[in-house]
Amino acid sequence: MYQTLTLNDLPARDRFALWRETVASAVAPVPYDIRSDHADDFDATMHVLNLGAVQISRHVQSPIHVRRTAKLIRQSGAEHYHLTLVRRGTTSATQAGRDTAVGPGDLMLHDTWRPFHGTHTGYRRVDGVQVMVARELVPLPPDQVGRLCAVRLPGREGVGALLVQFLNQVTRNAGTYRPADAARLGGVCIDLLTAVLARHLETEHAVPHDSRKRTLLLRIHAFIERSLGDPELSPGLIAAAHHISLRSLHRLFADQGTTVADWIRTRRLEQCRRELASVDHRHLAIHTIAARWGYPHPGNFTRAFHTAYGLTPSEYRRKQEAHSAIPST
Numbered sequence: 001m002y003q004t005l006t007l008n009d010l011p012a013r014d015r016f017a018l019w020r021e022t023v024a025s026a027v028a029p030v031p032y033d034i035r036s037d038h039a040d041d042f043d044a045t046m047h048v049l050n051l052g053a054v055q056i057s058r059h060v061q062s063p064i065h066v067r068r069t070a071k072l073i074r075q076s077g078a079e080h081y082h083l084t085l086v087r088r089g090t091t092s093a094t095q096a097g098r099d100t101a102v103g104p105g106d107l108m109l110h111d112t113w114r115p116f117h118g119t120h121t122g123y124r125r126v127d128g129v130q131v132m133v134a135r136e137l138v139p140l141p142p143d144q145v146g147r148l149c150a151v152r153l154p155g156r157e158g159v160g161a162l163l164v165q166f167l168n169q170v171t172r173n174a175g176t177y178r179p180a181d182a183a184r185l186g187g188v189c190i191d192l193l194t195a196v197l198a199r200h201l202e203t204e205h206a207v208p209h210d211s212r213k214r215t216l217l218l219r220i221h222a223f224i225e226r227s228l229g230d231p232e233l234s235p236g237l238i239a240a241a242h243h244i245s246l247r248s249l250h251r252l253f254a255d256q257g258t259t260v261a262d263w264i265r266t267r268r269l270e271q272c273r274r275e276l277a278s279v280d281h282r283h284l285a286i287h288t289i290a291a292r293w294g295y296p297h298p299g300n301f302t303r304a305f306h307t308a309y310g311l312t313p314s315e316y317r318r319k320q321e322a323h324s325a326i327p328s329t
Contacts, residue, residue, distance in 0.1 A: 001178075004046065005144055006192075015043065016042035032067065034064055034065070035065045041062075045298060046060075051182045054132070054133050058128070059130065061125060066119075067117050069115060070223070080111070082131070083108070083131040087104055091120050095115070103122075109145075129168070131189065140292055148201065170189075190211075191214045213252065216242065273309065275293075282317075
């Protein structure tokens with residue numbers, strides 16, 4: 001499910017050849033011609049997460065040039081969408097008569113059944129996340145999606161920001177997932193990608209209902225996470241912010257086996273518990289931590305914390321401090 005590769009231990013002259021071989025066999029399900037102006041001293045680290053029908057990989061590497069030529073397409077006609085999130089450097093792409101460059105925080109799409117040329121340049125080491133998904137898994141007409149290839153897709157606002165947040169988080173925690181998580185995470189990725197594309201095509205109505213519902217729930221979760229410190233956060237405010245009825249909001253959470261209030265309370269308490277256990281937050285009073293996460297009244301916080309964890313906040317903090325004071329052997 002998870003693989004990692006670093007070239008640091010290899011002689012400089014051997015690194016680029018191994019990199020090309022590894023990308024061809026383990027990363028890209030379709031062949032690319034990969035070249036680099038830094039082949040003599042190439043450096044790269046790669047993390048690959050296989051999520052069933054979706055592959056997500058993070059590359060920190062020397063600048064490269066990639067091509068998908070007509071000859072390579074004839075050799076392997078596999079039809080995939082390939083999404084790039086730029087984290088550092090610049091990615092340029094040419095496809096279907098369009099030539100576009102994007103920088104950190106933005107996204108760019110291309111497909112594998114038409115010729116493509118891309119470059120990743122701008123720094124000694126560039127950094128990006130790549131997503132590969134089969135065409136048939138994206139429930140939008142390919143001719144419409146094709147209009148978004150080699151086009152800048154903003155990643156700092158709306159559902160684009162949600163997709164970027166997901167990709168950053170899933171690659172950061174890649175080594176912690178279990179095989180049972182793969183299908184769920186792959187489905188989340190496809191839902192978010194579909195929502196981003198539909199938004200730019202203005203065809204949200206064409207997205208299947210279940211996919212729209214899952215994407216909406218992800219947006220609501222992200223909104224709640226950003227708003228945990230607001231003591232006025234309520235189901236009514238959440239529903240209004242997402243232009244849905246209270247009944248629809250409650251149904252979304254009921255389908256997940258929980259309620260809006262329970263979700264908010266659990267996330268607030270988890271954040272409080274994390275800070276109470278943190279050495280970096282020991283200088284903060286318990287009531288200060290509680291207020292930061294939406295509990296302005298200490299008594300309410302203490303009761304909620306004790307109900308959830310079986311200890312008062314002060315008891316929990318003392319227990320964590322005693323544990324961290326025990327010398328490791």
